[in-house]
Amino acid sequence: MDVSRFKEEVLPLKNKLFRFSLHIVKDEELAKDVVQESLIKVWEKRDELNQIQNLEAWCMQVTRNKSLDKLRSKHVKKTDLFEVELDTRKERDTPFVVTERGDLMKRIMDLIEDLPDRQREVMHLRDIEGYAYKEIADMLGIDINLVKTNLFRARRKLKESLMKVDAYGL
CATH class of the missing domain: 1.10.10.10 (Winged helix-like DNA-binding domain superfamily/Winged helix DNA-binding domain)
Incomplete structure (x- = not known):
């Protein structure tokens, strides 16, 4: 995949990826970071993208995994015992x-x-x-x-x- 194809096929997905990540991490700045990391990963795997049948689904999966990783990260854990969002x-x-x-x-x-x-x-x-x-x-x-x-x-x-x-x- 070259730069022009990346711009045509992957970059238009960034808003959808952002909304998906925001739904998971519930923080705009963190969701932006997740999307940026996801796009970097897609770019790094550009040589393997020809083997992927559904590029959008694969990008969503990458974003989901990155979002979940951020939630598990020590930097995102809730520090206030009174905040229980799953209740x-x-x-x-x-x-x-x-x-x-x-x-x-x-x-x-x-x-x-x-x-x-x-x-x-x-x-x-x-x-x-x-x-x-x-x-x-x-x-x-x-x-x-x-x-x-x-x-x-x-x-x-x-x-x-x-x-x-x-x-x-x-």
């Missing part, structure tokens, strides 16, 4: 349920703040930011086994504290 019950929740959920999240945040510094850092980096164990170890300058140990202890402490509150109302 479809929001419309049906009563004020009581909303208040209870808010109280629980406040309690969890307070319990996390009470953890020792290292455990709190590791838990935040792993469970909220979504970093891998190795990345956390490199960031904090500690052994990967220490990362796993601190994370285990933080989660156990959080679980025990929540169970204690639920069981005894403390």
Whole structure:
């Protein structure tokens, strides 16, 4: 595929690719990045495009994969525990349920703040930011086994504290 064919067949798809990516990632700037990366990948594979039967479908698949990769990326993870977009019950929740959920999240945040510094850092980096164990170890300058140990202890402490509150109302 040469430049003129690329301009004729692939570039007209960019708006459709953008809308598709935006639907997945829910962020305009991120969707623009995804489309740009997708078009670069298509251009890099230009020698193999003659073997592809449906170029548009293939471009959409590339965009879908890139969009999902961005969602899984550590840079896009939600950092606010209160943002739960997959919760479809929001419309049906009563004020009581909303208040209870808010109280629980406040309690969890307070319990996390009470953890020792290292455990709190590791838990935040792993469970909220979504970093891998190795990345956390490199960031904090500690052994990967220490990362796993601190994370285990933080989660156990959080679980025990929540169970204690639920069981005894403390």
